[in-house]
Structures are given as C-alpha cells and as structure tokens.
Amino acid sequence: MGKTGLKLTLSLFGLLLILAIAGSLWISSESVLSQNLQKEAPLFGLLIGTEELTQPSQLKLIALARYAPKTRDLDLLSIPINTKLGIPGQSNKKINEIFSLAYKQSNFNQEFSSRELIRVVEWLLFSKSKTFHPKISFFLKMDYKNLGKLVNSLGGSRSWQEEFREELFSDKEKKSFFLEGLSWFKDGNYRVSSNLNKLEKFLLFFEMKDLSQKEIRFFRLPGILKEDAWLPLPEEIQTTVQLLSARGQENQLTGFKQSFLSKNSTIKLAVWNASNRKNKAWEAAQILRKEGFDVMQWGNYSSFQKRSWVLDYKGDPSKARELKKLLFFPELEILTQVQSNSLVDMDLILGEDYDSD
Structure with a gap:
C-alpha cells in the first residue's frame, strides 16, 4: 500500500472513530434507553406484532417488556388484542380497534399509532396505581412471527411457539406449546419499526441477547373472556403491576x-x-x-x-x-x-x- 492509500485509510478510520465517539456521546446525553442502562434503572418497552409491516393496522399481539439491567431480569406481560377498555371518549372499544383507528386517522402513520398504543397500555396498567407510574419509553413493531423468534432468542430457550403466542394473545383455551430452538439473531431476514435509532437498537439487543431462562418471567393480563372480548380485572391488574414494580423485593411488600x-x-x-x-x-x-x-x-x-x-x-x-x-x-x-x-x-x-x- 502506498503512502496515499495509507493516509486515506487512516483518514477514514479517524473519521469513523470520531463519528462513533460523537454517536456514543449523543446517545449518552439524549437517549432515555442509554441513560437507564448506565444508571441500571428498569426499562419499559412495548412489543407490537402485526400481520406484516406492510399491513401494520392488523394487530396480532402486544406485550409489555420490563427489563432491569442491574439484575438482568426480564418480565413479559402479554395483553390480549381483544381487551375491552373503558377509556373516556373511546366508547368501550377493544385495544385492536383503537390501534387501527389511530393508524387510519393519522394518515397511516406507524409511529403515531404505536405511540397511541403506548398511551392506552399506560392507562390500562398504571392509571389506578398510587405509587407506580413508569413511562414506556420505546416500542418495537414487527410481524408477529419474527416477534416470537425475538422473544425466544432472548432466553435461548424454547419459549413461544406460534400456538402458544396465539393462546397468550387471543385467549382461547389454556394451551401452551414451545419453540424448537429458532435463533432470531442468526436470521437477519427481519424488519423492525421502532422509535429507537440503530445504535439504540444495537445497545438493547446486545444487552439482552444472553439472558437465561430463569431470568425471564411470563405474565398474562388478568381478565375474563366474555363472548369475543377479554374483560380486564382491575384489582388483579394492580397486583400484577405490583409484582412488576417490586421484582426481587416481594418479601418487603x-x-x-x-x-x-x-x-x-x-x-x-x-x-x-x-x-x-x-x-x-x-x-x-x-x-x-x-x-x-x-x-x-x-x-x-x-x-x-x-x-x-x-x-x-x-x-x-x-x-x-x-x-x-x-x-x-x-x-x-x-x-x-x-x-x-x-x-x-x-x-x-x-x-x-x-x-x-
């Protein structure tokens, strides 16, 4: 390699290094996700599965994710898409109906409909709590099959086969099946819509990719199935929220x-x-x-x-x-x-x- 080529290589390397440092500094100062990871404070995110990213109004599954960096604990709370809500002004609509309506009224804006879904989930889970009001800071939306692979890959275990996911989110009989070890991270053929930038997604996936089975807990939103709707049980929901907020401190409650x-x-x-x-x-x-x-x-x-x-x-x-x-x-x-x-x-x-x- 000549001197000119060497200088060019060094210049490119220096530029990339400067960009990497600048990106890291920006993430540290502006990113809620990065700040929480540094402070080892719990992170709350919403996993959203749709039929396809090209048809994002067809909601298939929802799960609240709570991750504690300090203890590396992950809680996943599934919320049935047919959950009927009593939000003022929403006429007792189901959660999938609210999501679809927001998507259409926003002129098919994926981020707007996802943020509306976050607002609805925060109201459902935390509005009646006297002490616990966390903010859901990010969402990850993808087609629901790849979302199941993502959840499975986090624990490296057989965790959410399609039938199990359908049971969790559509509330049929109590059935459960298990994956046969699909590896989402080895399969790069996926698309994600999120309010996280690429560096934040990398930080998140890198942080969580080696979780073990014992560090993951699965919850389902308490409720009863009546006709075609899942009716939430407020008192049981508050107990579930209490469990999420005090993981590892249950004996102190x-x-x-x-x-x-x-x-x-x-x-x-x-x-x-x-x-x-x-x-x-x-x-x-x-x-x-x-x-x-x-x-x-x-x-x-x-x-x-x-x-x-x-x-x-x-x-x-x-x-x-x-x-x-x-x-x-x-x-x-x-x-x-x-x-x-x-x-x-x-x-x-x-x-x-x-x-x-």
Whole structure:
C-alpha cells in the first residue's frame, strides 16, 4: 500500500472513530434507553406484532417488556388484542380497534399509532396505581412471527411457539406449546419499526441477547373472556403491576404475601395429564402429596402438550420452581395470570416430556 492509500485509510478510520465517539456521546446525553442502562434503572418497552409491516393496522399481539439491567431480569406481560377498555371518549372499544383507528386517522402513520398504543397500555396498567407510574419509553413493531423468534432468542430457550403466542394473545383455551430452538439473531431476514435509532437498537439487543431462562418471567393480563372480548380485572391488574414494580423485593411488600398469597405454607394445586400416557397426573399427585403439597384435583387436560408448564395464579413463581426440582423436569415454563378467586395456587400441566418412571 502506498503512502496515499495509507493516509486515506487512516483518514477514514479517524473519521469513523470520531463519528462513533460523537454517536456514543449523543446517545449518552439524549437517549432515555442509554441513560437507564448506565444508571441500571428498569426499562419499559412495548412489543407490537402485526400481520406484516406492510399491513401494520392488523394487530396480532402486544406485550409489555420490563427489563432491569442491574439484575438482568426480564418480565413479559402479554395483553390480549381483544381487551375491552373503558377509556373516556373511546366508547368501550377493544385495544385492536383503537390501534387501527389511530393508524387510519393519522394518515397511516406507524409511529403515531404505536405511540397511541403506548398511551392506552399506560392507562390500562398504571392509571389506578398510587405509587407506580413508569413511562414506556420505546416500542418495537414487527410481524408477529419474527416477534416470537425475538422473544425466544432472548432466553435461548424454547419459549413461544406460534400456538402458544396465539393462546397468550387471543385467549382461547389454556394451551401452551414451545419453540424448537429458532435463533432470531442468526436470521437477519427481519424488519423492525421502532422509535429507537440503530445504535439504540444495537445497545438493547446486545444487552439482552444472553439472558437465561430463569431470568425471564411470563405474565398474562388478568381478565375474563366474555363472548369475543377479554374483560380486564382491575384489582388483579394492580397486583400484577405490583409484582412488576417490586421484582426481587416481594418479601418487603407490606402485607402483600399475607393478603394475597396463601396464608400458610401449603401449596394448593391441580395436576393435569396432557400426555398420551395414562395415570401420569395421579402418579405426580401422589409424589407431590408426600412432599406436603395440597393436590386438590387431577385428571386429563383438554389437549396434548409436548412440554410441561405451570399456570401460576398467585404471582409467586418460586413455588412452581419447587415442582421442577421434585419432579425432575428438564424445563418447566411458568405463565403467571393473577386470579385472586382461584381455589388453587397453580395448575400443573404434564406434557410428553414428563417421565415419572
């Protein structure tokens, strides 16, 4: 390489270095995401799945993401798209209807409709809270299949197969399936619409790409299905919000465990066999009873499941993890849907992966 070529290379390198430094300084001073990462303060974002980015009015799924950089904990709260809201002036519209209307009224502006969705979710979750009013600072919108791959890649585990995502967000029967290890980061064929710039997206993905299964919790918005609408339960939503705001500090919440979780150490549960093998629920029930669990019901599940999972009604996933140890599960997904009037603390669904022999 001649002197001229060397000078040109050094000049380009110097220019890139200056741009990188300038970009980093700008992100540090202007970016809420960067500031929160530096301060190790929790981040709140909204994951939005649409049919396609070319048809962004067709909402398919919504999830609130809360990430704590200090402890590297990630909470994902799914919000059914047919959730009916009582926002003043919105005539009890469903959340997908509000989103579609905002998209059309804004002359098909994706960012405007996404920010309107953020406003609606903040109202739904935080408007009745006396102490907890976080701001959702960013959104990531993509087609819902790639969004499922993104969620799966965060934990490097089998976490959100399409059927599971459909169940989480459309509120059919309680079903759960699991991915077979798709790797979203290795597949560059995706498109993302976001209010984050490229450097911020890089920071976010780099920060979260190595999360382990135990650092991720799944929640579903508490509610009941009536006809074609998901009707939110305000008190249970506030309990869920409390769990999100105090992760790792549950024991410090005044009266929380005494008033909402079981008042004694006995864990009440129902056990369901979702495999093709007979008597698995009964066998597991006998094992758990010997260990002090109060198994109130057992039987066959409504559908076949490849993998076992737990539906937690009381907001204490640590109890479900005890089941994993006692029954030697290789993996055990936990989905929390707070339900204060449930007779049991959790449902244990035994899939084909459970072997009691």
